[in-house]
Amino acid sequence: MSKKPADYEGRRKHTASHVMSAAVMMLWPETKRGVGPWTDDSFYQDYDFGDAEVSDKDFKKIQKKMRWIVNKNFKVEKRMLKEAEARSAFPGDEYKEELIDGIVERGEDISFYDFVDETGRIVYTDLCAGPHVESTGEIGVFELTKLAGSYWRGDSDNAMLTRVYGVAFENEELMAEYKHFLEEAAKRDHRKLGKELDLFTFSDKVGSGLPLFTPKGTFLRETIANTIQDIQAEFGYERVNIPHICKKDLYETSGHWDKFKEDLFHVKGKGDTEFVMKPMNCPHHTQIYASQMRSYRDLPIRYSEVTTCYRDEQPGELLGLSRVRSLTQDDGHVFCRIDQVKEEVKNITKVVQAFYGKLGMYEPGRFWVSLSVRDPQTPEKYLGDPAEWDKAEQFLKEVSEEQGLDAVKTEGEAAFYGPKLDFMFKDAIGREWQLATAQIDFVQPERFGLEYINEKGEKDRPVMIHRAIAGSLERFLSVIIEHFAGAFPAWLSPIQAHIIPVNEAHEAYAKELQQKLKYAGARIEYYDASDSLGKRIRNAQKSKVPFSIIIGDNEVESGNLTIRKYGEQKDQSVSEEEFLELLES
């Protein structure tokens, strides 16, 4: 038995994509092939099918052909070609031309990978850097999963190719495991849970990407916002309030108009003045800062506000609560001197740690931090003084080190106005979302002519720091719904317990108890005796509410509460005081 190379998994998937391409080329010989790499759990290949119409209905056909190729167990062999030979292999194929141009430009060798049958005949070939496994029989259990459009070379100005995705596993067990994972992830999907738990809804009449929050969803939003406000209170943030529309002049000054005017909702009043719905809050906040002459003694000035912004995202980009057109930011802006930046950013990371810690999400593996800096290749994309950028990037790096954030330097991810520390969290199916962020901004203070009087009596320019802890409440909710799979901790749960009387004889006592607990601050729902006890226990569990309280003869007599925690099969008996304490957890 030959030893498997370290990159065997990748090779196997890569060969699987060649097998798929071979099948496709046999079925639709006019097809042109784009690129076809492998990813964590899948492989894909881009195709230009020309006039042929291929959809996921053709998957069965392709898979059948693939199985034939796998069963034939063709040898996979590498062949080196000269440029002219390689070019002549794909007459009239502009994609291969371009790929070969690139290889030649980089001075690399051109290799082909062939499928060869037992007589030595080449049955399929493609330009490819490899590597591959030794034969087509090795690709294992495979399945085509989805079909999507994708732009040639990832550029939306280019032609749209058809990308076919598939998965390939060494054996049936691993395939079953993978499918199980997908099922589990689907159960956590915040769109599904949002409907089941009655947290939010959408209406065709209101419009796409515009979520409507139910009482329970609103409770979650407000609890999150209030928790953040409480945590950051010690760091000196003051709340402000701004209107949701403004003249377009504001964004012309900020520089956002040119860049984003297509993505704004435009509002028409009686007069000629053009208004827009605010897509962000920082320009408004600068005007509060600018309303007075500031002294260096006043700095830092810290404003915070939980407020909704509106962005006309492209319909294809919308996704449940993760990507919406009305998003509520827990926004904050700090105006300070450059030498105060480090301390302020550090305080922001402390709030992030406290808040996510309270949710149990501040744990290794649950998130990572990006130190988002300039792309050295394209310095022209960034505004402001490079020396100040250097300083700011250095501050962020130091904060990351001192706070043990282990930030990963990500070049090209900085905003055009300054570097950032971004906190990235994963949703149920592994998609990453930026939630918390601390962004340094040199540009807007400049554009808005913000100033303060320094200790020498001269005018000086403050630095602005944008910060968000939850990011957008909508996106944040999508992540925590999936994180908790809808079973929120008691302190965050819109309903903390159901009171379930065993039968109608216990209803009066149960209602009285509900009132008593409500006065004590608990969020309790009464579940009357019209359904059978078993059914009510079942429904209470299904609702993912943290506790069920069962009230029958025993409880009326003893005065204790029989409670069952969500997800547990056994009950426990507690006093009212003990129960109220449990609700804080």
Add this chain to the structure above:
RNA sequence: GCCACCAUAGCUCAGCUGGUAGAGCACACCCAUGGUAAGGGUGAGGUCUUGGGUUCAAAUCCCAAUGGUGGCUCCA
């Protein structure tokens, strides 16, 4: 915005190649008074997303719009 797919009752879905709709859950009412994960019965609910077209006839076929899903592009 681009590519593919999808849209039937409040929810989850069935309805084969055209002959004007069905289940379960939820809901209402009645019976059952039940000590721990679905007690029983009855009933009400749908211009089959919308607008065009083909046809004697459209939930079903075609076109468009709207909305959704999976990607691509974008994301202050």
